[in-house]
Amino acid sequence: MVLADRVCKSFGTTQVLKGISLEVERGEVLCIIGPSGSGKSTFLRCVNHLEEVNAGRLYVDGDLIGYRERGGKLYEMSPKDAAKQRRDIGMVFQHFNLFPHRTVIENVIEAPTQVKRKNKAEATSRAEYLLERVGLADKAQSYPSQLSGGQQQRVAIARALAMEPKLMLFDEPTSALDPELVGDVLGVMRELAASGMTMLVVTHEMGFAREVADQLVFMDGGVVVEQGDPREVLANPQHERTKTFLSKLL
Numbered sequence: 001m002v003l004a005d006r007v008c009k010s011f012g013t014t015q016v017l018k019g020i021s022l023e024v025e026r027g028e029v030l031c032i033i034g035p036s037g038s039g040k041s042t043f044l045r046c047v048n049h050l051e052e053v054n055a056g057r058l059y060v061d062g063d064l065i066g067y068r069e070r071g072g073k074l075y076e077m078s079p080k081d082a083a084k085q086r087r088d089i090g091m092v093f094q095h096f097n098l099f100p101h102r103t104v105i106e107n108v109i110e111a112p113t114q115v116k117r118k119n120k121a122e123a124t125s126r127a128e129y130l131l132e133r134v135g136l137a138d139k140a141q142s143y144p145s146q147l148s149g150g151q152q153q154r155v156a157i158a159r160a161l162a163m164e165p166k167l168m169l170f171d172e173p174t175s176a177l178d179p180e181l182v183g184d185v186l187g188v189m190r191e192l193a194a195s196g197m198t199m200l201v202v203t204h205e206m207g208f209a210r211e212v213a214d215q216l217v218f219m220d221g222g223v224v225v226e227q228g229d230p231r232e233v234l235a236n237p238q239h240e241r242t243k244t245f246l247s248k249l250l
């Protein structure tokens with residue numbers, strides 16, 4: 001479902017991603033950990049083409065991200081085609097960015113009705129189902145400001161799912177939450193993983209990584225330092241940098 005082949009990304013003269021390669025099978029969960037500034041967010045942003053890669057290739061479900069190949073040459077996609085490609089990839093950020101002046105259900109039906117041109121009744125019935133899945137059926141008519149951070153994040157997950165993505169990207173989805181609200185969000189993500197969704201998750205929730213992830217990647221300085229079965233990486237890290245990082249988390 002995801003193939004990254006030596007992905008490089010620079011901002012000006014600063015090289016942030018120095019050849020990231022990884023593969024995620026359909027239905028797998030890959031967790032990415034690593035120190036602040038190691039390029040985790042940049043990598044996720046490249047996957048849905050919010051950032052353009054400078055070298056290397058990214059494929060999602062067999063589609064080359066951001067470029068078209070013609071006669072052995074690569075051509076940048078039009079913004080319209082890139083937007084179309086992005087529709088199949090859901091993203092959940094640390095800050096949920098819900099529309100403050102719309103109700104929960106209006107937030108969830110916004111993209112399906114405006115972008116996918118679904119009719120409102122159909123979008124609403126799917127939104128109701130999704131809100132139930134994230135445990136917020138009774139909050140459909142509330143406004144974001146009336147919800148806790150954890151509830152808002154669960155709405156953000158429902159909103160991403162409303163577009164029926166093939167792949168979900170999570171960038172530290174629980175980092176901004178009060179500790180007692182983290183569990184409900186992780187619970188929703190756990191169920192989503194169990195339902196077969198392919199997920200790339202940047203997180204420092206090691207319990208989640210250990211129990212839910214199929215692969216754990218440790219990034220530092222724009223490279224993948226270590227990757228493997230999360231239980232093995234966490235119990236028996238091979239690299240000094242991984243050991244140091246993990247010891248600071250505990």
Ligand code: ADP
Pocket residue numbers: 011016034035036037038039040041042043
């Ligand atoms: P992480 O998510 O692992 O904390 P980021 O991917 O956010 O790391 O950032 C990696 C590096 O790239 C940082 O040094 C950051 O300052 C830099 N960076 C990220 N986005 C930009 C940008 N738009 N312009 C310039 N530098 C950036």
Ligand code: MG
Pocket residue numbers: 040041042171
């Ligand atoms: Mg980040």
